Amino acid sequence: MNCKSSSMLKLVFFLFLISGHVISQQLTKQEAIxxxxxxxxxxxxxxxxxxxxxxxxxxxxxxxxPTLTGNAGANYQSANSTTSFGGAINPNTGEPRSDIEIEDAETQRYNAGLNLNYTLFDGLGRFYNYKRLKEQYNLTKLQARETIENTILQLFSIYYEVARLSENVEILEETLRISKERILRSNYQFEYGQNTKLNVLNAEVDVANDSINLLNTRQQLINTKRDLNVILDNDLTYEFEVDTIIKFIPKLELEEYLSKSTENNITLLQNESNIRISDYDIKVSKSGYLPSIGLTGSYGWNENRNPPSAFFPGNVSDTYTLGAGVSLTWNLFDGGNTITRVKNAKIALDNQEIIKSQIEKEVKRDIANALGNYENRLNVFKIQQQNVITNQNNFERSQERFKLGQITSIEFRQAQINLILAETNKNSAKYDAKIAELQLLQLTGQLLNIEF
Structure with a gap:
């Protein structure tokens, strides 16, 4: 009994190893995003x-x-001095006055102060520059949104390529299984004299071709998964399975998105932001025509420590100052710099208006092309779906007739190849249509607003 249990565990472990793809983690579209x-x-x-x-x-x-500046300082000086009286007589003693020598006379000076400056009015340049910075922030957010949209589109281009190759691998695995069964049948028939060795050789050639196709597709799948891991910043060896279910947006919902495309298209929104920035640039430049008014304030403290001299005793003095003022500056003529800046800013605004007209036409063209591509690929997908059904029926009938010996192996193989092509073409058409839909949604500005 223990021996049987051990054998069963070994069998389960073996099946677990050879079926490693079963334990691959499911990478949903939401998780990928x-x-x-x-x-x-x-x-x-x-x-x-x-x-x-x-x-x-x-x-x-x-x-x-306002700006508030603090300053402080300290100075120290040590000096030796000698005062001579040039033969003068001391009236008290009647003798020549002796020299007065002072050594290590220390002088110390300390100061500290605060200076306050505030601009009351600068010709409205500060006001419009502040608005310009806010609009620059909005433009940066739009640019970031464009980066996110492009990255999401790139993500799903690779994600759906992984899905397509995954489905193709399943198709080729089933094809290889049928081809291997065909070898067994051909060998049995040859042993019983029902066909020639040529049929066996043809079946072996087809198995070899199917094996090569499967190996190549599996390698493409591995490489594409690595590409997806780079987008996700995953470990390159991270193994996963993707969701192969595709849902297309209803026509009415898509028409609503198309009707609002000019309001949400990211390129048009960025252009409108650039126009507002250019308009603020003009107003900032015009502020140079007006005066500037500012307030100033100061508070200071000074202390001087003076040593005694030959004629005066040492002293310490402290001074405290408090000041305030108003300043007006008006650059009546700056050599034409302000005039030049205003003219150039107006030209820049005019350029943005011209670019807007160009972008509007290009966006309309791109949306029309994207819509046409999407509808065409969707129709191709529907046709390929029906084509798969037709070829599936043809293959099943051919398979039955082949088993009964009513058709040759060449005719059976042709039916098999037709089914493979129909199924792989259907997969390509399905994902091509979905990518075309995502490209259309990006142009309408709705790519980040839908559920995948």
């Missing part, structure tokens, strides 16, 4: 760019806050 948003290098860089733009648009970078 989550990993991409969290780990993809391009998205992480775009996220950091948003953080920088957010810092730039903050109140600390607006110019609306």
């Amino acid at each position: 989550r990993l991409t948003l969290e780990n993809n290098f391009g998205i992480l860089i775009a996220t950091n760019s948003i953080a920088v733009a957010k810092n730039n648009k903050g109140i600390l970078n607006s110019g609306y806050l």
Whole structure:
């Protein structure tokens, strides 16, 4: 009994090893999106760019806050001095006055102060520059959204390629199984004199070809999974299975997206943001025509410690100062720099308006092309679905007739090849149609708003 149990455990373990693909983790579309948003290098860089733009648009970078500067200092001086009286007579003693020598006379000076500066008015340049920084932040978010959309589209291009190859592997595995059964049947028939050795050789050649096709497709699948792991920032050896179920968006919902495409297209939104930034640039440049008014304030403390001299005793003096002022600066003529900046800013705005007209036409063209491609590929997929049904029926009938000896092995093989092509073409058409749908959704600005 123990021997039987041990043998059974060994058998289970063996089946477990040869069926390693069964334990592969299922990588759903939602999980793939989550990993991409969290780990993809391009998205992480775009996220950091948003953080920088957010810092730039903050109140600390607006110019609306005052500046407060503190300063302090200390000076020390030690001196030796000798005072001579040039033969002068001391009236008290009647003798020549002696020299006065002072050694290590220390002089100390200390100061500290605070200076406050605040701009009350700068020709509205600060006001419009602050608005410009906010709009730059919005533009950065749009650019990050574009990066995310492109990355998601790249993700699903590879994800669906993995799905296509996975289904093709299953088709080729089934094809190889049927071809191996055909060898066994051909060998039995040859042994009983029902066919020639040529039929056996043909079956062996077909098995070899099917094996090669299966090996090549499996290797393509392995390589494509590595590509997907790079997008997800997974370990390159991470093994997984993907979801091969495809759902297309209903026509009415797609028409609604198309009707709002000009409002949500990322390229048009970025262009509109650039137009607003160019308009703010003009207003910032015009601020150079107006005066600037500022407030200043200061508070200071000074202390001097003087040593005694030949004629005066040492002393300590402390001084406290408090000051405030208003300043007005008006650059009446700056050599034409302000005029030049305003003119160039207006030209830049005009360029953005021209670019807008170009982008609007290009977006309409791209959406029309994408819609045409999507509808065409969807129709091709429907035709391929029916083609698979037709070839499946043809193959099943051919298989029965081949078993009865009513058709040759060549005719059977042709029916098998036709079925393989129909099934693989259907897989390609299915995923091509889905990718075309995603490209259309990206152009309408809805790629990040749908459920995959």
